[in-house]
Amino acid sequence: MILSFNCLVAQSGGPTAAINASLAGVIQASVENPSINKIYGALNGILGILRDQILDLSATFKNAEDIEVLKSTPAMYLGSCRYKLDTSLKSNQYQMIFDLFKRYDIKYFFYIGGNDSMDTVARLATYAEAKGEDVKIIGIPKTIDNDLVGTDHTPGFGSAAKFVAHTILDIAHDTYIYDQPSITIIEVMGRNAGWLTASAALARNDYNKSPDLIYLPEVPFSTFDFLKDCRQLLKQKKNIIIAVSEGIKDEQGHYISSTNQTTSGSDGFGHGTLSGVGKTLESLVKTAIGCKVRSIELSVLQRSAMHCASKTDLDEAYALGQHGVMAALDGQTGVMLTLKRRTTSAYQADIETVDVRKVANQEKKVPLNWINPAGNDVTEELIAYLQPLVAGEPTITYKNGLPQYMNISHLTATA
Amino acid sequence: MILSFNCLVAQSGGPTAAINASLAGVIQASVENPSINKIYGALNGILGILRDQILDLSATFKNAEDIEVLKSTPAMYLGSCRYKLDTSLKSNQYQMIFDLFKRYDIKYFFYIGGNDSMDTVARLATYAEAKGEDVKIIGIPKTIDNDLVGTDHTPGFGSAAKFVAHTILDIAHDTYIYDQPSITIIEVMGRNAGWLTASAALARNDYNKSPDLIYLPEVPFSTFDFLKDCRQLLKQKKNIIIAVSEGIKDEQGHYISSTNQTTSGSDGFGHGTLSGVGKTLESLVKTAIGCKVRSIELSVLQRSAMHCASKTDLDEAYALGQHGVMAALDGQTGVMLTLKRRTTSAYQADIETVDVRKVANQEKKVPLNWINPAGNDVTEELIAYLQPLVAGEPTITYKNGLPQYMNISHLTATA
Numbered sequence: 001m002i003l004s005f006n007c008l009v010a011q012s013g014g015p016t017a018a019i020n021a022s023l024a025g026v027i028q029a030s031v032e033n034p035s036i037n038k039i040y041g042a043l044n045g046i047l048g049i050l051r052d053q054i055l056d057l058s059a060t061f062k063n064a065e066d067i068e069v070l071k072s073t074p075a076m077y078l079g080s081c082r083y084k085l086d087t088s089l090k091s092n093q094y095q096m097i098f099d100l101f102k103r104y105d106i107k108y109f110f111y112i113g114g115n116d117s118m119d120t121v122a123r124l125a126t127y128a129e130a131k132g133e134d135v136k137i138i139g140i141p142k143t144i145d146n147d148l149v150g151t152d153h154t155p156g157f158g159s160a161a162k163f164v165a166h167t168i169l170d171i172a173h174d175t176y177i178y179d180q181p182s183i184t185i186i187e188v189m190g191r192n193a194g195w196l197t198a199s200a201a202l203a204r205n206d207y208n209k210s211p212d213l214i215y216l217p218e219v220p221f222s223t224f225d226f227l228k229d230c231r232q233l234l235k236q237k238k239n240i241i242i243a244v245s246e247g248i249k250d251e252q253g254h255y256i257s258s259t260n261q262t263t264s265g266s267d268g269f270g271h272g273t274l275s276g277v278g279k280t281l282e283s284l285v286k287t288a289i290g291c292k293v294r295s296i297e298l299s300v301l302q303r304s305a306m307h308c309a310s311k312t313d314l315d316e317a318y319a320l321g322q323h324g325v326m327a328a329l330d331g332q333t334g335v336m337l338t339l340k341r342r343t344t345s346a347y348q349a350d351i352e353t354v355d356v357r358k359v360a361n362q363e364k365k366v367p368l369n370w371i372n373p374a375g376n377d378v379t380e381e382l383i384a385y386l387q388p389l390v391a392g393e394p395t396i397t398y399k400n401g402l403p404q405y406m407n408i409s410h411l412t413a414t415a
Numbered sequence: 416m417i418l419s420f421n422c423l424v425a426q427s428g429g430p431t432a433a434i435n436a437s438l439a440g441v442i443q444a445s446v447e448n449p450s451i452n453k454i455y456g457a458l459n460g461i462l463g464i465l466r467d468q469i470l471d472l473s474a475t476f477k478n479a480e481d482i483e484v485l486k487s488t489p490a491m492y493l494g495s496c497r498y499k500l501d502t503s504l505k506s507n508q509y510q511m512i513f514d515l516f517k518r519y520d521i522k523y524f525f526y527i528g529g530n531d532s533m534d535t536v537a538r539l540a541t542y543a544e545a546k547g548e549d550v551k552i553i554g555i556p557k558t559i560d561n562d563l564v565g566t567d568h569t570p571g572f573g574s575a576a577k578f579v580a581h582t583i584l585d586i587a588h589d590t591y592i593y594d595q596p597s598i599t600i601i602e603v604m605g606r607n608a609g610w611l612t613a614s615a616a617l618a619r620n621d622y623n624k625s626p627d628l629i630y631l632p633e634v635p636f637s638t639f640d641f642l643k644d645c646r647q648l649l650k651q652k653k654n655i656i657i658a659v660s661e662g663i664k665d666e667q668g669h670y671i672s673s674t675n676q677t678t679s680g681s682d683g684f685g686h687g688t689l690s691g692v693g694k695t696l697e698s699l700v701k702t703a704i705g706c707k708v709r710s711i712e713l714s715v716l717q718r719s720a721m722h723c724a725s726k727t728d729l730d731e732a733y734a735l736g737q738h739g740v741m742a743a744l745d746g747q748t749g750v751m752l753t754l755k756r757r758t759t760s761a762y763q764a765d766i767e768t769v770d771v772r773k774v775a776n777q778e779k780k781v782p783l784n785w786i787n788p789a790g791n792d793v794t795e796e797l798i799a800y801l802q803p804l805v806a807g808e809p810t811i812t813y814k815n816g817l818p819q820y821m822n823i824s825h826l827t828a829t830a
Contacts, residue, residue, distance in 0.1 A: 044593075073588065174715050177459075296712075390817070412591050
């Protein structure tokens with residue numbers, strides 16, 4: 001007789017189109033494995049564990065069809081949180097968490113999230129080790145920002161990158177139709193890392209050379225150079241398209257967006273929330289150049305749009321979920337699943353693990369040698385890195401013209 | 416021997432995901448018909464005719480495959496304009512246009528566009544009649560606004576409606592994940608007619624009752640009632656999603672968006688261009704209610720996004736193009752193609768024609784009995800009207816994760 005235990009899974013951080021695919025992978029691998037009995041899910045990340053808000057996922061996901069639908073449902077089926085564990089001496093949060101693990105007979109805990117969630121994974125694994133608790137704590141990465149170290153790229157990034165590139169190509173078609181000079185500024189998410197903004201370059205093809213300028217937060221932004229670039233380009237072509245990261249800063253490190261508006265709040269981790277760099281540059285162009293100018297903020301669409309998700313991304317996210325379960329059953333703990341790109345010419349990535357303490361609270365930025373010397377474009381090496389990550393289109397089931405997603409009525413609670 | 420003449424086609428107004436499908440229909444029907452020799456296209460609508468900027472489409476579209484790719488290419492392959500014919504006595508623009516028709520041996524002219532383009536069709540047909548010119552002038556409708564009279568709906572609307580509904584469902588998934596009260600305001604295009612904003616209601620399903628409030632420009636908007644509605648809803652549920660038309664006005668007829676910013680310009684027809692109602696309501700909620708609030712402007716994405724186009728819409732747009740050619744060959748002129756919905760329970764639409772003079776320069780608004788008495792939602796009748804228009808997903812060809820569109824390098828000219 002095989003001894004069987006339960007597992008618990010939770011999701012945290014900002015949503016992506018691929019984070020439920022990782023959850024689907026965890027559920028699928030757990031269902032298949034006889035040494036896992038029940039699959040529990042915590043609502044709203046670590047908060048749901050502290051509050052004992054636990055769903056029985058084994059009861060909901062009884063057949064392969066539901067798991068498949070979950071795989072292509074955007075955002076987080078289990079809800080999210082932006083909550084940092086209270087590490088003060090007077091706090092008993094660790095104890096509360098491990099008490100719950102005991103109560104639910106949980107031996108495996110999977111936390112799907114970004115930078116901050118990996119911090120939580122590291123802390124829980126360290127605590128378990130110190131206290132001799134036999135619970136395997138596994139981190140499964142996701143973030144549209146692609147800023148986690150120790151992995152070639154992160155699930156969620158490829159789909160967001162595809163949305164950015166696809167949308168910019170559509171905007172190019174929309175822009176070129178008028179016989180009138182114009183500048184279109186596309187504001188892309190990315191506070192400190194420019195990966196997602198860089199993926200705008202994938203919109204280029206035989207006939208479309210836009211975006212004409214790409215500004216990442218890794219390089220100081222000069223409004224003087226920006227206007228010079230715009231004026232120069234307007235001499236060569238009619239319609240200019242510019243991709244700009246929300247997080248670009250001037251030489252002094254001040255956000256460009258905050259020159260005419262303050263940051264509009266901050267999340268639980270003390271990161272400022274930004275908006276407005278597009279509008280800021282729009283008024284700058286209007287005043288200094290005076291041509292037709294428009295700014296477009298891709299907003300939350302870039303992280304939640306399922307209609308142009310990357311199949312490669314969803315498949316990898318799913319596989320990382322499955323391998324997370326295998327790693328836990330193998331006895332690993334305090335690790336994050338990673339993708340390691342092979343050096344073969346055709347794209348292939350292997351799944352490995354890394355000590356989560358080595359990756360938590362770090363940010364992987366775009367290497368400076370992947371940004372052109374003028375600081376207004378990316379290099380061919382960066383484009384070659386990005387290209388395979390957006391490949392392939394997942395099959396989404398539609399009914400009456402709208403996608404069929406998993407029912408999330410457990411999240412649409414009354415006030 | 417069949418006498419054969421040439422035809423000319425042009426596109427005008429704002430882009431849609433379906434306007435090239437109508438062009439593809441015109442080309443396909445012309446290719447198939449022995450009484451049409453060459454197919455010409457004018458660049459940038461009527462402007463291309465005045466400037467003699469004419470493409471030989473017969474040379475470009477030699478095979479069915481290219482016509483198929485054109486069918487699912489967003490915006491306008493031929494470029495657009497917003498140009499009203501100069502009708503003053505001293506103008507010789509009509510003469511210039513008919514001179515070009517003679518020069519290119521053109522007997523059939525197809526103009527694909529919205530309200531303003533139908534005005535051009537009406538004027539040219541009237542002129543031809545008065546001067547005894549034997550050129551058939553045919554209007555093929557398109558507009559995401561769905562505001563043309565004489566037709567059940569317009570090509571381009573279904574795809575835009577699908578983008579709005581699909582995106583709001585994705586935003587709902589994105590919004591529900593946080594355990595924190597929030598209001599999300601989605602600003603949808605529509606200056607005077609609320610059809611597109613109304614289609615937000617299609618995002619509702621078994622588990623998603625959002626958008627919770629829908630405001631159309633047909634009904635005066637009261638900020639007092641709006642805040643009351645928001646406060647009331649926040650007592651019942653955690654996350655509120657609101658769809659609002661860019662064109663909502665107060666009791667005095669002033670745009671809500673202009674209360675804290677002026678309109679940012681106007682197009683060639685003297686329509687003001689709007690932006691900012693989302694931001695205006697966002698600051699109102701922030702000040703008056705103080706909960707987490709975000710506004711999202713769907714911007715040009717709603718009219719150019721090919722990745723969630725409606726198959727029904729593209730197929731109808733294509734068929735209208737084909738039928739335009741048939742109508743011209745039948746000797747009709749000064750007509751616009753229309754869609755007439757059958758009263759059968761399953762959706763079906765017949766293609767007919769209407770005298771374009773009866774439809775030009777008019778606007779079809781949402782009937783007031785399709786808006787609820789409180790003026791903050793739409794009725795079931797309106798939802799039933801909208802539903803079939805978003806049905807079906809077209810097959811888009813992808814290469815390396817990006818869509819394969821028709822090459823539009825003829826539009827990306829140097830300055």
